[in-house]
Amino acid sequence: MEPSAKYLYYPGCSLKGTGIAYEESLLTTFRLLELPIKELPDWNCCGATNYMSVSETSATLLAARNLALARQTGSRDLLAPCNACYLTLRKSQELVAHYPKIAHEVEQFLEQAGLPRLDSVRVRHVLEVLYTDVGVERLRELTVRRLQGVRMASYYGCQAVRPYGEVDDPHEPTRMDQILKAVGVDVVEYNLKTKCCGGALTGTIHDVGVRLNYILLKEAMRQGAQAIVTICPLCQFNLDAYQAEIRKQTGEPIDMPIFYLTQIVGWALGGDVRELGLHRAISGKKLIEQWFTVKKEAETYV
Amino acid sequence: MERQIRYQREADLEWAHRFTQHPGCERLLSCIQCGTCSGTCPLSIYMDITPRQVIAMVREGFRDDVLKSKTIWLCASCYACSVECPQKINITDVMYRLKREAIQNNVFPKRFPIPVLAQEFCEMVRRRGRNSEFWMVFRMALRSNPAILLSMMRTGWDLWRTGRLSMRMERIQRVNELQYIPAATKEVD
Amino acid sequence: MSEQRNGHVRIGVYICHCGANIADTVDVKAVAEYAATLPGVVISREYKYMCSDPGQELIQKDIEEHAINRVVVAACSPTLHENTFRGAAERAGLNPFFVQMVNIREHDSWVHSDREAATVKAKDLVRAAVMRVYFHKPLEKRRVPIHPEVLVVGGGIAGIHAALTVANSGKRVYLVEREPTIGGHMAQYDKTFPTLDCAACILTPKMSAVRAHPNITLWTYSEVVSVDGSVGDYKVVVKRKPRYVHEDLCVGCLQCIETCVYKDSKFDDEFNLGLSKRKPIYIPFAQATPKVVVIDPDACIQLKTGKCKKSCMEACVERGAIDFAQKETYEEIHVGSIIIATGFQTFDPRRMPQYGYGKYPNVYNTLEVERLVNASGPTSGQVITRDGRVPKSVGIVLCVGSRDENTNRWCSRVCCMTSLKLAHLIKEHTGAEVYIFYIDMRAAGKGYEEFYQRVLNEGVHFIRGRVAEITDWALDPSEAGKLVARVEDTNTGFVRRIPLDMVVLAVGLEPQPDAHEVQRMFGISCSLDGFFLEKHPKLAPAPTYTDGIFIAGLCHGPKDIPDTVMQAGYAAAEAIALADTGFFELEPNTAYVVEEECSGCKTCVPLCPYQAVTFNEEKQKAFINEVLCKGCGTCVAACPSGSIKQNLFEDEEIYSEIEGVLAYA
């Protein structure tokens, strides 16, 4: 086995599909921060909320396989950028720790599959790594350009800050705001930071899902935000993909870029527009062009 | 007219008792019926019964009423209620448990896409190790309501032109390891 | 165990059924039969209620008729009935310390369900006691005299009432209050439920009575800093903080405030919770007792920089009450007992950000609204929002920081009634629609339910549901510019959004932030919730486990004014009774050095926290002052040559117990 990287990267299914820009910007940001990162070999789907709805045991086993694979590599930190992956992996660790019956089944499965027993792999979220391991001050120092006068709202979505994580305070999270301010973004007050985007609902009970996103977008606008920054591929997708439909339904002039935190940080650190996947946006394309490509004068070099 | 009264023989108290033994459901009996869960839930506005009522019904053993409710399927697992609950009841896990029982007992609302999606998803993941977003949504739509595909066309196009739509069927290499995971629908208790 | 070690030992064993409490789980008959087989046991009986008169007489009779000289009673905890059975022995002419109790109720029948295992355990414990009692020695209780003086800590309604009661009985009372005035939280309230009489009107006469009472020494702006000694003679040191005003010289004319160089009041007024301002030199409120001004050293220019023209001093030149050179002083007093009435603090709703307190200006807590509705409050009794509007809709949110695993688990008891009162007052003052968001309406108390009915009939909306969040974002035009409460109305089953102009958070009651330090200083305990622990939740709700220290009021747990006054009176009665008895009997469990055995190694000397162990240089031996010894036994355990013993807890006695419980291991 090759020498282990500090961070193992668990993409999850979304970062290979609709959330590909998250993967691109994440890897770019880590490269610029000189943080060694390596994809977990042969990872499988975390099971997400769906699996839990069908079988708790199977869902835990599915997650456990990833944790076992991570252990094989010798790295301790398993980075799960997707909120759902993060929560699912953390939750399965909790279940194993608290319920001997589940722990036993996991043990049995890993043995059958020829995988090592679980060990203290730390499941980490990107936000947590940026805040704790890198630090706001360091990000401020490393910032090479700033988006002057651009107002953004930070949006966490639900699962990252809920019971199983240490990503941020579940009621009043502030870490993303701190990071965004450090890299030169104006952050607006946003009360709906941890309100759910509906997750898979946009695909299943479409109207309900879209309505939730409408509320999120509208409140961001009311607070004067020009864009929303997210840390979850599903949130980004939901907020990004249905704006045209919302415009049509409500007649409100909503057209707002939805970023990944790593896109904003990566750009501030000097990343290239394409390698940050900024070209993959569906909504707010004009603003994106204006901020990142056309109006170079918006940048100040520090 | 439908009879609204509930006779005590319809209450499955043994089921209710067993329910509180499951992981995450242990604190169910602490519920003080304050409604914080319902008030917090971003989806409670669409629910036929509120999460608080779900807990009350579970506690009193009205199994069928709970399992056939739309509420459990509307839960998006955002965990807001679990974080806010003053009695630290893990309501999300209660919902998961109810979803599983509903699927096993085949009592979920027919043509209601969420259980279908969940099953599709699990089947795909168990066979291939990964979920291919496109194919999953496609198959789910076929099984629940093919008409929905039309409305999805626009989103599909948006994704395709920004390079975010992968039609590849993803598959892990050591897929054989997954055979030791029991088929999801087999779960009992 | 060898018979010859004590040939005259005749043990009687008595197993109590405690009705069904013990007998249902422990086979008392089997235990009694078993006990009869133990060496030294002459009589072994079981009886329905050993603590009853016939039960005690049983023991007395056996002592008299069967020459029983050791008694083992297996019943409840010795903390409950040890004295009962010792008394029985004594009445029959046996030294009371030949009695040993076995706890087969709290430690056995009440915590085990397996009858067989519980019976085995009872046998083990009885055998241990039988083996132990073998070695018991006749002992005498020690008596300590009681200083008749009483210290009352805290000058809220509890402390005031306790102090007056004790003082009226002719004893000297020291009343120590941390703030510049007595009165406590009650002084801040507007009306009191359910009768709606004005709090100030009923409190201030009692405050004046304290000030005027010849038996009360009132020290405000003072804190207890150390407590030594024990029941009967507590040595207490009180720190008197400088108010920079001589209390005996100030007449309360308030001229100094008038002339202060600060023309405008610009410092937060503590009494009005920052809803109004005061100057660096101020009086907390009009009826403050003593009516003496105080200077805030953090605000006063003279005290901060030494560069002020000191116009206040000029105003007071005649009496010369103002003294910037005043230093803190310390008073040392000796008291026989102490009543702790240190009160509570309200829950800080910032800990629940979902309610927006501190973020939305029109979210208040109940204490602030008490001041708002008060005619002498910051708005002269007008209920207006911070932006000066008369609210059209007001929501009162209950259980904020109560009944919540994430903050405080307990019910704060007074919030329901306080909210009903405020709802009534707000409606009366403004005519607004008032919504009360509650989980359970708890209106148990004299006249309370009737008051609830009255408020119901006044048209207040009672929404049964715990508010999930208070927000300022509008989903509907009717919500624009308002606060919105999102809540499940569990009565109707709807999730509702209710727009409000003003939100009142009925904050829960918590222990004082320094309760833990106070608890340690006085050597008492806290319950899990952090409030001070009473000796018995039913039968001794004011005494503590520390003899001579009593608790009263909300430092013991949330309660309303009538309950507070009752407890304060009860604590006072206990203190008076103690002082009138004149002495207190102590357990004879002191340690002693056997002089000819002691090698003078001095190990024990520094271990005693009471300086009871000293080293006699002349004899080159350690010596224990029995009067100072409290009987913990730490020195006994440490003595490396086994030369210190402890009455009631001799090595032999404990070894026998160990051997006894393990005889079958």
Next chain:
Amino acid sequence: MSDKPKIAFYWCASCGGCEESIVDLAEDILEVAQAVDIVFWPVAMDFKRKDVEAMPDGAILATLVNGSIRTSEQEEMAHLLRRKSQILIAYGSCAHTGGVPSLANQFTREEILRYVYEEAPSVVNENRVRPQPRHGHNGTAVTLPEFRGLVRSLDQVVEVDYYLPGCPPTPKLLKQAVLTLLSGNLPPKGTVLAPDTAQCDQCPRKETKPVDLKITEFKRPHWTQIDPEKCFLAQGIICMGPATRSGCEAQCIRGNMPCTGCFGPTTRVRDQGAKILSALASSVNAREPEDIEKIMDGIVDPVGTFYRYSLAKSLLRAKVTR
């Protein structure tokens, strides 16, 4: 044979120092020898076991046995001498409380035999031969005493009348003991023939021990320059004195070495090690678990330090092995 009282000496598992100590009586030994007949003393005189066996029971006034009991032969001799003697005296630490040999109770018989016959650096024993209790050779059987799994004090094997503590007991105590025996004015059975106070009572450095001792560090004697005047504990050096019976005339302390506890505990104490542990720990100047642990790190071998002479008679008697 004269009708002078008969005295016997015997040694079991011991170093021989106790035998030396008898000779250390110097000219006083003559006094003793005049008063008694020594009927059995294998180390100095040529008597055989069968001579003892031939005596009627109780023929010997007093036997002084030193050494602890490890082998079956020692047990047999203990029983034999017990029967033949009116008074049996455990002489020296080993007979009294197990002594240094009983520190071997920290190891199993197997561990000891393996080390001694196979693993010790000086051993060459390729075939891993071990002594056998019975060995047949050319038609004759040779036997060796059985090696017990445990070292015992004398009184754990036979009833003992008196104890003379010390490693070894002082000539003064021995002489006193013999004279007491001869006087016929016997103390109660089971008495330890030494004062029943702890060492500090007679310690020349007693006055230098502070009344408020707070131990901040434990030092081993060889780690530090020892102040020859000051109480050892005040210097952070473990001294067993407070938990050890006096009567040794503080010989070690006068030699500037701390007491190691050879006189055993006082009568009131059941476990010498636990008692010194309690006293020392109580005096440690720390409140936080980490700080306490740090100070305790200075005690490298608690068992060897606290039970140097008394493991066999300690409450646990031996290490628990499975």
Next chain:
Amino acid sequence: MEDRPVSDKLSTSVQWEPIIVAFFCNWCTYTAADLAGVARMGYDPNVRVIRVMCSGRVDPQFVLDAFAHGADGVLIGGCHPGDCHYVEGNYKTLRRYHLLRRLLRDLGIEEQRLRLEWIAASEGEKVSKTINEMVEQVRALGPLRLSRRFKEWDAELASLEAEAQSEEVVAHV
């Protein structure tokens, strides 16, 4: 003393049950145990509580004596640091406990067999939790029962004594 009747669960060799001797201080832990009783917070019946005024009275000899007499575990309960009814007796307990634990370790007694727990008068639940936890741990370790071991050692001697006597008889003949 006679052997325990066969019906008694704790002694039948078929189903070994650990016995734990607990020394509880009068003011905090003993009171908490009373509270656990009043509130009927059930726990395993394997514990035998011995009351002392302060955990500072717990002589390490008592702990060893309990083990020597057959305890499988020893639990010491005292007031929380800073809350001692006797100001600081519990600190002395803590220090002794730390050193005693080292000694026991060297004498082959597993760490979990001696436990020191601070339990305040109000913590009835902690009494029940601590006892259950400890019983569980000690049960997993298996029996210590030194008393039986000592009996075996004594039996070894007794057999020898008999043998020695018989041999001697032979020799005399």
